[in-house]
Amino acid sequence: xxxxxxxxxxxxxxxxxxxxxxxxxxxxxxxxxxxxxxxxxxxxxxxxxxxxxxxxxxxxxxxxxxxxxxxxxxxxxxxxxxx
Amino acid sequence: xxxxxxxxxxxxxxxxxxxxxxxxxxxxxxxxxxxxxxxxxxxxxxxxxxxxxxxxxxxxxxxxxxxxxxxxxxxxxxxxxxx
Amino acid sequence: xxxxxxxxxxxxxxxxxxxxxxxxxxxxxxxxxxxxxxxxxxxxxxxxxxxxxxxxxxxxxxxxxxxxxxxxxxxxxxxxxxxxxxxxxxxxxxxxxxxxxxxxxxxxxxxxxxxxxxxxxxxxxxxxxxxxxxxxxxxxxx
Amino acid sequence: xxxxxxxxxxxxxxxxxxxxxxxxxxxxxxxxxxxxxxxxxxxxxxxxxxxxxxxxxxxxxxxxxxxxxxxxxxxxxxxxxxxxxxxxxxxxxxxxxxxxxxxxxxxxxxxxxxxxxxxxxxxxxxxxxxxxxxxxxxxxxx
Numbered sequence: 001x002x003x004x005x006x007x008x009x010x011x012x013x014x015x016x017x018x019x020x021x022x023x024x025x026x027x028x029x030x031x032x033x034x035x036x037x038x039x040x041x042x043x044x045x046x047x048x049x050x051x052x053x054x055x056x057x058x059x060x061x062x063x064x065x066x067x068x069x070x071x072x073x074x075x076x077x078x079x080x081x082x083x
Numbered sequence: 084x085x086x087x088x089x090x091x092x093x094x095x096x097x098x099x100x101x102x103x104x105x106x107x108x109x110x111x112x113x114x115x116x117x118x119x120x121x122x123x124x125x126x127x128x129x130x131x132x133x134x135x136x137x138x139x140x141x142x143x144x145x146x147x148x149x150x151x152x153x154x155x156x157x158x159x160x161x162x163x164x165x166x
Numbered sequence: 167x168x169x170x171x172x173x174x175x176x177x178x179x180x181x182x183x184x185x186x187x188x189x190x191x192x193x194x195x196x197x198x199x200x201x202x203x204x205x206x207x208x209x210x211x212x213x214x215x216x217x218x219x220x221x222x223x224x225x226x227x228x229x230x231x232x233x234x235x236x237x238x239x240x241x242x243x244x245x246x247x248x249x250x251x252x253x254x255x256x257x258x259x260x261x262x263x264x265x266x267x268x269x270x271x272x273x274x275x276x277x278x279x280x281x282x283x284x285x286x287x288x289x290x291x292x293x294x295x296x297x298x299x300x301x302x303x304x305x306x307x308x
Numbered sequence: 309x310x311x312x313x314x315x316x317x318x319x320x321x322x323x324x325x326x327x328x329x330x331x332x333x334x335x336x337x338x339x340x341x342x343x344x345x346x347x348x349x350x351x352x353x354x355x356x357x358x359x360x361x362x363x364x365x366x367x368x369x370x371x372x373x374x375x376x377x378x379x380x381x382x383x384x385x386x387x388x389x390x391x392x393x394x395x396x397x398x399x400x401x402x403x404x405x406x407x408x409x410x411x412x413x414x415x416x417x418x419x420x421x422x423x424x425x426x427x428x429x430x431x432x433x434x435x436x437x438x439x440x441x442x443x444x445x446x447x448x449x450x
Contacts (some may be wrong), residue, residue: 008434009389056432061430078445080429080432088232094291097177120201142228163288163290164292164293164304165219166291181342182324187325194350195400196347196348198342199344202327202341202432203413204339206335206338208336258335275343275417275420279417302337
């Protein structure tokens with residue numbers, strides 16, 4: 001299955017791109033996704049491991065047991081600084 | 084000596100006037116002034132005795148031992164309701 | 167400056183203008199908290215038609231200036247503005263505005279909350295409510 | 309109504325207009341508390357030339373609507389408006405506005421303070437500070 005991964009703010013700068021389509025195995029967990037992303041984007045590995053980075057799936061905050069399905073929009077969110 | 088006494092809001096309504104010039108003895112205390120005002124304006128007596136009425140002398144809150152001098156502007160202030 | 171930032175007036179005010187007046191003082195302002203008091207249609211279950219505010223001219227202005235001075239001294243704010251209307255105020259209209267500006271928002275919130283409570287406590291301003299039954303000074307029976 | 313009261317936009321907003329939009333909802337509003345975040349000239353000792361805000365379009369708007377919904381549910385307020393700017397914001401300009409309207413002022417203060425803290429916590433918006441030394445995403449090293 002294919003998912004879309006989006007990067008924002010300083011993660012976009014680090015990744016050097018705004019978004020990427022990834023082919024992954026069916027119904028992976030958030031933990032599996034993180035491992036994949038670290039392999040795919042070594043430059044982001046330390047950020048993905050840091051607790052301050054949040055991940056959203058279909059524009060909602062993902063939790064440990066969130067399952068990612070085909071067509072999902074995943075985003076890596078650095079710490080917010082709005083307001 | 085002569086002092087000016089001003090009434091505001093519902094005390095003005097009760098007294099039926101905005102202000103009055105009163106001739107009083109020299110350098111009276113706030114307590115003496117209150118007794119005088121009660122005699123002069125019986126209709127205000129219960130309000131003057133009530134704790135919620137404040138008295139100002141020259142546009143500053145008077146306290147128990149405030150002394151009133153000739154030419155002073157005294158005002159009877161019902162509970163505030165601004166804001 | 168002081169005179170512009172603290173006023174009692176019959177006519178309405180613009181929240182934008184009052185905030186701009188306060189913001190003009192410094193570029194270090196990061197948070198502005200404004201309290202706007204407006205005329206409600208109901209008070210203690212009674213329908214209100216209109217309000218009428220009276221003030222002790224001179225003393226009321228002095229008390230508002232004292233509130234601004236104390237706020238600048240006791241809170242970590244950069245500037246404060248206070249405007250109160252007197253005379254007739256229709257339902258829905260503005261009555262009072264307090265603008266507190268600070269580098270950080272918590273200080274602005276604290277100063278603004280304190281200032282409106284203090285205004286109600288020490289400023290000689292009185293509200294008359296006009297209902298269909300007649301007029302009544304608020305807190306007529308203390 | 310909901311769409312008008314909660315917005316993310318590039319252009320500036322008018323505090324007056326936003327307050328009027330909120331006030332238009334009810335004549336029972338007696339207290340309005342507005343928090344206005346503005347662009348400061350200094351951040352952590354560094355002189356700031358300009359700010360640039362990025363947001364996650366779709367998700368950020370959704371989070372702001374959730375904040376309004378939660379505020380209406382959890383506080384005794386009548387209405388709330390939330391506007392946040394994105395793109396370039398010059399020093400002194402408006403960034404964010406939260407307007408909370410209630411019958412009584414305490415409820416408006418509580419809801420407004422909660423909403424701006426919650427906005428900072430859950431809304432995917434990021435600030436880039438432009439200084440004379442270059443540009444930096446705020447909290448670049450979490």
